[in-house]
Amino acid sequence: MLPAANIGKLGFRRWHERQLVEGHAWFVTGILCAVAVAALLETLSFHNPLPQRLLTLGGAFVAGLVACYAFNAYFRITTRAQRLADRSTCKQCGVYGRYTLVAASSESMGVRCRKCGAEWTIA
Numbered sequence: 001m002l003p004a005a006n007i008g009k010l011g012f013r014r015w016h017e018r019q020l021v022e023g024h025a026w027f028v029t030g031i032l033c034a035v036a037v038a039a040l041l042e043t044l045s046f047h048n049p050l051p052q053r054l055l056t057l058g059g060a061f062v063a064g065l066v067a068c069y070a071f072n073a074y075f076r077i078t079t080r081a082q083r084l085a086d087r088s089t090c091k092q093c094g095v096y097g098r099y100t101l102v103a104a105s106s107e108s109m110g111v112r113c114r115k116c117g118a119e120w121t122i123a
C-alpha cells in the first residue's frame, strides 16, 4: 500500500524526511526497551518474593514486546521510504524527489517531474 495521499499532500521530500524521523524514533524506542529488558532481568533474583519476581518478569515481557514492535516498525517504515526513494529520480533530467502526484491507486502512483514534466509510475 503506497502512501500516495500523504506524498500528494506533503511532497515526496518532506514525506520522506518525516518517515525517516518516525522510523528512527521507533529505533530509539526499541533500543531503550531492549535496555529495559536487560536491566529488569539483571535485577531478577530468586531471593525476592514471588509477586516481585512476577512483576519484574512481566515488565521485562512487556518491554520485550514493545521492543519487537518498535524494531518491526523501524524496518517497515525505513524500508518503504528507501524503496520509494529509489524510484523517485526522474530518468529524463535526473532530479531527485521533485514530482507532482498525478494519479494514485493502492499499488502505484503516477507522478510528473516538476522540472521537465516527464511522467513515470512508481509501484
Ligand SMILES: [Zn+2]
Pocket (backbone or CB within 6 Å): 090, 091, 092, 093, 094, 095, 113, 114, 115, 116, 117, 118
Ligand atoms: Zn525531470
